[in-house]
Amino acid sequence: MKFASFSVALAVLPFLSASPTYPKSGHHAERNKYPGLDVLAKRAGLLYFGTAIDNVVLNNTAYVTIAHNRSEFGQVTPSNGLKWMYTEPSRNVFNYTMANEIIKPAIKAHQIRRCHTFVWHNQLPDWLTSKNYTKPELIGILENHIKHEARAYYDKCYAWDVVNEAFNDDGTLRDDLWLQTIGPEYIELAFRFARKYTSPWTRLYYNDYGIERVNNKSLALQKVVKDFVKRGVPIDGVGLQAHFTVGRAPSYNDTRSALNLFTKLGLETALTELDVRVDLPDTAAKQKTQADVYAASVKACVDEESCVGVTVWDFWDPVSWVPSTFPGYGNACLWDDALKRKPAYYAISDMLRDE
Ligand SMILES: *[C@@H]1O[C@H](CO)[C@@H](O)[C@H](O)[C@H]1NC(C)=O
Numbered sequence: 001m002k003f004a005s006f007s008v009a010l011a012v013l014p015f016l017s018a019s020p021t022y023p024k025s026g027h028h029a030e031r032n033k034y035p036g037l038d039v040l041a042k043r044a045g046l047l048y049f050g051t052a053i054d055n056v057v058l059n060n061t062a063y064v065t066i067a068h069n070r071s072e073f074g075q076v077t078p079s080n081g082l083k084w085m086y087t088e089p090s091r092n093v094f095n096y097t098m099a100n101e102i103i104k105p106a107i108k109a110h111q112i113r114r115c116h117t118f119v120w121h122n123q124l125p126d127w128l129t130s131k132n133y134t135k136p137e138l139i140g141i142l143e144n145h146i147k148h149e150a151r152a153y154y155d156k157c158y159a160w161d162v163v164n165e166a167f168n169d170d171g172t173l174r175d176d177l178w179l180q181t182i183g184p185e186y187i188e189l190a191f192r193f194a195r196k197y198t199s200p201w202t203r204l205y206y207n208d209y210g211i212e213r214v215n216n217k218s219l220a221l222q223k224v225v226k227d228f229v230k231r232g233v234p235i236d237g238v239g240l241q242a243h244f245t246v247g248r249a250p251s252y253n254d255t256r257s258a259l260n261l262f263t264k265l266g267l268e269t270a271l272t273e274l275d276v277r278v279d280l281p282d283t284a285a286k287q288k289t290q291a292d293v294y295a296a297s298v299k300a301c302v303d304e305e306s307c308v309g310v311t312v313w314d315f316w317d318p319v320s321w322v323p324s325t326f327p328g329y330g331n332a333c334l335w336d337d338a339l340k341r342k343p344a345y346y347a348i349s350d351m352l353r354d355e
């Protein structure tokens with residue numbers, strides 16, 4: 001159960017070494033064992049199990065049917081459509097076509113939305129990166145951008161990733177456009193602007209990768225967040241992206257401890273971009289390890305009181321960002337090339353059913 005104490009939760013750790021069980025076809029009693037990831041996640045006490053969806057694959061009906069099946073996914077994140085280069089391609093000209101291709105069917109399917117992202121160093125439009133703005137000018141650009149996007153999706157986002165990936169792995173701030181021109185206060189300003197223009201019930205998140213262990217990066221972030229909480233800077237949650245690799249993934253304990261850095265501050269947490277890539281070629285043994293990593297990660301969220309849900313960064317191997325970003329790696333998702341559910345899908349389901 002969601003609110004089991006830490007020690008009780010640890011008592012069920014042996015599940016991690018148990019083999020996942022697979023559905024037996026044609027047997028009625030087995031049929032309801034896999035009612036969908038969101039159905040099982042909600043029963044285990046989470047608010048949602050979700051997925052990111054990208055626009056390039058919306059012409060594939062089989063994919064779309066699963067993506068907007070709310071038994072599988074109670075929450076949806078547009079992978080790209082809400083990034084700056086697409087929403088404000090020219091200064092003060094806003095375009096929500098790509099985002100709406102995903103947000104609108106999600107609303108229709110009663111899937112809640114995590115919106116991603118207001119401020120990032122990447123996927124920025126040329127007009128923003130090809131010119132040096134003054135500090136007041138860039139602050140104005142930042143506020144205007146957040147204002148328009150926040151208003152356009154005023155009551156449509158359960159959460160917004162307000163600032164994405166502001167830290168380096170050593171815990172220093174990333175030396176990007178925002179830091180160079182505005183200084184470290186750009187993070188605080190972004191949260192203040194977000195609170196000013198989003199609905200009062202929209203959860204405002206900081207989102208990053210590599211913070212799924214207690215390390216220099218997660219501790220540096222905790223320090224900043226603690227200061228925000230103390231000074232009343234409006235932040236509601238921290239998203240741990242959870243892009244993992246078979247053989248190098250954080251353990252259940254690692255992720256619990258990292259989540260707890262923010263639980264302790266009274267914040268909400270979530271796993272926002274979970275995937276587990278494989279060093280190709282794939283093998284049955286790697287798929288088994290991958291299944292264990294997926295189940296342990298989701299379990300860490302279920303057991304951590306502050307953790308509201310898990311989002312996978314797409315669910316279908318051929319459309320994952322992994323092969324193009326990490327050459328030699330792939331097969332990071334829950335559904336294989338043939339759109340069949342993989343051992344990791346069943347491992348998560350079995351773990352959730354046992355919670
Ligand atoms: C949605 O997913 C659930 C769980 O996998 C499945 O039982 C159901 O048939 C799916 N619905 C549609 C319309 O495909």
Ligand SMILES: *[C@@H]1O[C@H](CO)[C@@H](O)[C@H](O)[C@H]1NC(C)=O
Nearest residue numbers: 055056057058059060061062
């Ligand atoms: C969808 O479009 C992509 C190119 O954008 C193409 O490669 C793919 O074959 C199309 N899929 C279907 C099912 O039509």
Ligand SMILES: *[C@@H]1O[C@H](CO)[C@@H](O)[C@H](O)[C@H]1NC(C)=O
Nearest residue numbers: 086089093094095096097098
């Ligand atoms: C908005 O974006 C869509 C998708 O990228 C594009 O097809 C369309 O032309 C854009 N609209 C305008 C007015 O630029």
Ligand SMILES: *[C@@H]1O[C@H](CO)[C@@H](O)[C@H](O)[C@H]1NC(C)=O
Nearest residue numbers: 128129130131132133180181
């Ligand atoms: C912006 O300023 C930096 C440092 O002063 C300089 O190196 C760069 O060329 C400038 N970029 C443009 C587009 O003017």
Ligand SMILES: *[C@@H]1O[C@H](CO)[C@@H](O)[C@H](O)[C@H]1NC(C)=O
Nearest residue numbers: 168169170171172215216217
């Ligand atoms: C973590 O930070 C400490 C100083 O605070 C430094 O000595 C150490 O090298 C850092 N570790 C990594 C992996 O960056």
Ligand SMILES: *[C@@H]1O[C@H](CO)[C@@H](O)[C@H](O)[C@H]1NC(C)=O
Nearest residue numbers: 006007010013251252253254
């Ligand atoms: C996980 O953490 C708990 C509590 O600190 C500890 O008792 C347990 O041995 C740890 N498990 C592993 C596998 O490290």
